[in-house]
Amino acid sequence: MNEEKVLSLIDVSKSYGNKRVLQGVNLEVYKGHIIGYIGPNGAGKSTTVKLMLGLLNDYSGKVEIFGSDISNGDISYKKRIGYVPETAEIYENLTACEYLTFTGELYGLKSDVAEKKALDLMKEFNLEASFHQRLSSFSKGMKQKVLIISSLLHDPDLLFYDEPLSGLDANSVIIIKELLAKLALQGKTIFYSSHIMDVVEKISNRIVLLVEGRVVADGTFDELKTQNKEGSLENIFNQLTGFTQHAEIAGKIVDIVSEDSTHE
Numbered sequence: 692m693n694e695e696k697v698l699s700l701i702d703v704s705k706s707y708g709n710k711r712v713l714q715g716v717n718l719e720v721y722k723g724h725i726i727g728y729i730g731p732n733g734a735g736k737s738t739t740v741k742l743m744l745g746l747l748n749d750y751s752g753k754v755e756i757f758g759s760d761i762s763n764g765d766i767s768y769k770k771r772i773g774y775v776p777e778t779a780e781i782y783e784n785l786t787a788c789e790y791l792t793f794t795g796e797l798y799g800l801k802s803d804v805a806e807k808k809a810l811d812l813m814k815e816f817n818l819e820a821s822f823h824q825r826l827s828s829f830s831k832g833m834k835q836k837v838l839i840i841s842s843l844l845h846d847p848d849l850l851f852y853d854e855p856l857s858g859l860d861a862n863s864v865i866i867i868k869e870l871l872a873k874l875a876l877q878g879k880t881i882f883y884s885s886h887i888m889d890v891v892e893k894i895s896n897r898i899v900l901l902v903e904g905r906v907v908a909d910g911t912f913d914e915l916k917t918q919n920k921e922g923s924l925e926n927i928f929n930q931l932t933g934f935t936q937h938a939e940i941a942g943k944i945v946d947i948v949s950e951d952s953t954h955e
């Protein structure tokens with residue numbers, strides 16, 4: 692294959708205490724691809740992302756990004772990465788302008804360049820009027836847009852998006868989907884982790900399903916569909932995770948909620 696490998700995980704395992712949360716993960720991701728990284732709660736998706744970002748040490752196996760082992764002490768690869776975390780610690784006391792200029796500078800942009808780019812991007816997200824307001828006054832969706840802007844300011848080559856659509860309205864979701872497709876066409880690589888199956892199904896060139904720290908499926912949506920004889924990614928997910936008790940569990944929850952519900 693002539694495609695340029697942007698990241699690879701080779702037999703990567705990670706434990707927290709006695710608990711092995713990644714169990715020999717192998718993965719190769721190529722330039723310009725959008726990888727949908729899915730799996731049940733607790734499967735190890737965020738752990739994989741944090742590990743690739745160099746936020747977690749103490750793993751076994753090898754992680755290579757842009758052709759270099761990330762454990763070699765050279766952290767310059769981080770300047771080429773944009774990250775939207777699942778849950779972000781955002782500096783609420785800063786204004787959007789201050790926050791974005793600060794993060795842009797951390798990625799090596801000049802202050803005035805970062806500020807101008809931030810304002811231009813805020814305008815496109817219809818947030819111009821809030822540019823000088825504190826983030827503490829922002830709604831959840833507005834904060835999410837700021838996080839997305841901060842992941843893009845330095846024009847990174849590789850994006851790690853962990854549930855990036857959280858809190859976004861339907862119009863903004865469409866913008867982000869289009870944006871990701873355009874960035875991929877430009878040669879950016881996107882590692883996209885989410886529980887919103889219909890979005891993953893539509894935007895990903897390849898889908899990787901992680902269950903209990905192991906890759907149990909890896910292929911295009913069409914390949915997964917052929918292999919599993921299921922219609923939607925949601926159905927494939929249900930089948931491959933072996934989960935069929937939806938109605939039974941929902942029924943039990945209703946029973947528990949209505950138990951002893953006589954009010955004083």
Ligand SMILES: Nc1ncnc2c1ncn2[C@@H]1O[C@H](COP(=O)(O)OP(=O)(O)OP(=O)(O)O)[C@@H](O)[C@H]1O
Nearest residue numbers: 707708712730731732733734735736737738739777
């Ligand atoms: N700092 C930590 N200390 C101990 N255990 C952890 C820690 N972080 C994660 N875990 C455990 O590792 C496992 C994988 O967690 P992770 O956050 O990677 O899952 P996930 O696939 O991203 O889940 P979700 O879909 O719920 O976000 C879980 O069992 C979790 O309890």
